[in-house]
Amino acid sequence: MAEAETPQGQGREDNAPTVIVDQVDIVYRVHGAGATAGRGAATAALGRILRRGGSPDVRKVHAVRNVSFTARKGEAIGLIGTNGSGKSTLLKAVAGLLPVERGRIFSDGQPSLLGVNAALMNDLTGERNVRLGALAMGMSREQIEERYQEIVDFSGINEKGDFITLPMRTYSSGMAARLRFSIGSAKDHDVLLIDEALATGDRSFQKRSEARIRELRERAGTVFLVSHNNKSIRDTCDRVLWLERGELRMDGPTADVLKEYERFTNPDR
Amino acid sequence: MSQVLDAPPTTAATPLSPAELAALHGLTVSGARPSLPAYVRQLWQRRHFITAFATAKLTAQYSQAKLGQLWQVMTPLLNAAVYYFIFGVLMNTKRDVEDYVPFLVTGVFVFTFTQQSVMAGTRAISGSLGLVRALHFPRASLPISYCLQQLQQLLFSMCALVVILLCFGVPPTASWLLVVPVLALQFTFNTGLALVMARLGSKTPDIAQLMPFVLRTWMYVSGVMWSIDAVLKDQHLPHAVQVLLECNPAAVYIDLMRFALIDSFTRGQLPHHVWAWALGWALLAGVGGFLYFWKAEETYGRG
Numbered sequence: 288m289a290e291a292e293t294p295q296g297q298g299r300e301d302n303a304p305t306v307i308v309d310q311v312d313i314v315y316r317v318h319g320a321g322a323t324a325g326r327g328a329a330t331a332a333l334g335r336i337l338r339r340g341g342s343p344d345v346r347k348v349h350a351v352r353n354v355s356f357t358a359r360k361g362e363a364i365g366l367i368g369t370n371g372s373g374k375s376t377l378l379k380a381v382a383g384l385l386p387v388e389r390g391r392i393f394s395d396g397q398p399s400l401l402g403v404n405a406a407l408m409n410d411l412t413g414e415r416n417v418r419l420g421a422l423a424m425g426m427s428r429e430q431i432e433e434r435y436q437e438i439v440d441f442s443g444i445n446e447k448g449d450f451i452t453l454p455m456r457t458y459s460s461g462m463a464a465r466l467r468f469s470i471g472s473a474k475d476h477d478v479l480l481i482d483e484a485l486a487t488g489d490r491s492f493q494k495r496s497e498a499r500i501r502e503l504r505e506r507a508g509t510v511f512l513v514s515h516n517n518k519s520i521r522d523t524c525d526r527v528l529w530l531e532r533g534e535l536r537m538d539g540p541t542a543d544v545l546k547e548y549e550r551f552t553n554p555d556r
Numbered sequence: 557m558s559q560v561l562d563a564p565p566t567t568a569a570t571p572l573s574p575a576e577l578a579a580l581h582g583l584t585v586s587g588a589r590p591s592l593p594a595y596v597r598q599l600w601q602r603r604h605f606i607t608a609f610a611t612a613k614l615t616a617q618y619s620q621a622k623l624g625q626l627w628q629v630m631t632p633l634l635n636a637a638v639y640y641f642i643f644g645v646l647m648n649t650k651r652d653v654e655d656y657v658p659f660l661v662t663g664v665f666v667f668t669f670t671q672q673s674v675m676a677g678t679r680a681i682s683g684s685l686g687l688v689r690a691l692h693f694p695r696a697s698l699p700i701s702y703c704l705q706q707l708q709q710l711l712f713s714m715c716a717l718v719v720i721l722l723c724f725g726v727p728p729t730a731s732w733l734l735v736v737p738v739l740a741l742q743f744t745f746n747t748g749l750a751l752v753m754a755r756l757g758s759k760t761p762d763i764a765q766l767m768p769f770v771l772r773t774w775m776y777v778s779g780v781m782w783s784i785d786a787v788l789k790d791q792h793l794p795h796a797v798q799v800l801l802e803c804n805p806a807a808v809y810i811d812l813m814r815f816a817l818i819d820s821f822t823r824g825q826l827p828h829h830v831w832a833w834a835l836g837w838a839l840l841a842g843v844g845g846f847l848y849f850w851k852a853e854e855t856y857g858r859g
Contacts, residue, residue, distance in 0.1 A: 306583075406690070406691060
């Protein structure tokens with residue numbers, strides 16, 4: 288059946304669902320942030336240990352509430368909402384990196400977050416970081432050899448001299464961000480989740496990365512994009528989910544949702 | 557079945573429930589724990605990542621220092637010098653032991669390997685949360701990779717050790733080859749222990765504060781800077797305590813390494829069935845630790 292086909296293959300029915308989010312709630316538990324006064328003092332900590340049967344005072348943050356949607360193959364879905372509305376949290380849960388409190392998330396293959404930042408080491412050269420990051424994403428050595436030059440060229444790191452052989456700590460923040468994006472986008476994904484990646488780099492790099500996202504979207508099943516930049520959402524996405532205080536406020540075609548969202552964020556105009 | 561699917565994505569009029577729709581298209585629940593064979597297979601696929609991560613950590617460690625990678629050899633040598641000063645010169649333990657300097661340095665290096673692996677294991681998950689929360693990979697890659705880094709570190713130390721041995725007139729013999737199986741067994745033991753500590757440390761990060769004390773106690777009872785044999789000879793300790801001291805894994809690996817490298821450390825000084833103990837500890841920790849770690853695979857980096 289369809290599972291046997293390659294992810295990029297045309298064998299699957301168009302429109303087949305790739306991610307199903309079914310009435311999902313996500314709750315963060317924050318240790319050591321209890322509201323009671325005097326917490327954090329040694330005596331209080333000791334008292335907690337003595338008292339406890341596994342329930343030290345933990346604060347709960349209800350980040351996502353009762354969100355449901357179905358994403359289908361070939362869609363590029365934007366996630367918008369004001370800061371702290373639960374966009375990134377929802378994305379991490381779709382990737383299977385955060386547990387859900389209630390509800391279920393089904394996915395086709397393994398959704399991957401576009402982000403290799405954590406695997407990279409500032410003290411290593413750009414070259415070694417390209418290999419390390421690609422290995423961390425699960426690429427094979429052959430794939431890396433094949434794509435290495437492409438990754439470096441796309442990042443444009445070597446446009447101003449041989450920077451790829453210098454440690455990453457010597458890069459400017461823009462250069463580092465560009466290299467991270469090129470490493471992260473080098474792999475083909477079934478379901479790709481992108482968190483504000485487009486905000487990095489100069490204008491010409493932003494153009495290139497938007498083109499890359501469109502390319503990835505053609506190869507991948509589905510692309511999710513979290514961004515505060517309405518223009519890049521408009522340029523890349525055809526459907527938008529608007530989250531506010533963890534609730535799904537609107538789900539629909541990009542133009543409609545963005546119009547409402549802009550009215551919400553700029554009530555004066 | 558395609559009639560159902562042809563419905564445009566935005567219409568909510570799909571007659572199927574989300575779970576039925578998921579089942580129909582073979583979708584699976586995100587972030588579920590893989591079966592043990594699948595887990596081992598995933599881990600094997602990531603072997604190049606494991607080695608690359610270990611080497612990268614090792615290289616990055618001293619990249620800011622002026623002397624750079626020279627510290628890989630300097631650090632263990634300085635360590636050995638400090639212990640020699642305290643136990644060899646000030647406390648004069650060397651009366652009891654032939655070839656005291658090689659004896660001490662071997663002990664320090666071998667124990668440091670276990671000690672550092674356990675410490676690194678404790679922090680392997682809790683200290684790499686960014687990585688765990690950003691990427692998918694079998695989490696056991698991290699503790700294993702950290703232990704591999706310690707093994708690479710030990711190989712640098714072994715180079716220094718060979719120089720020390722030759723300087724103190726210990727002749728190279730065929731028994732030096734025994735170093736390879738001893739290291740393989742100790743590495744397996746360390747990795748297993750690191751996997752256990754990684755799971756404990758990911759739930760309770762406080763353990764990382766406690767471990768240095770536990771490990772130091774372990775070091776003092778493992779005969780790193782004194783010979784268990786020589787000290788226990790005149791004491792009339794219960795037999796069980798003596799067996800316990802001699803069969804503790806750190807002591808077993810240290811004694812085997814001394815037996816392999818130092819000609820004056822003879823078979824008679826090894827406890828009975830020492831190879832069986834070495835193998836047993838390695839298997840117990842290695843297999844047990846791996847299973848224990850895998851059992852909580854889906855919970856790492858969450859909540």
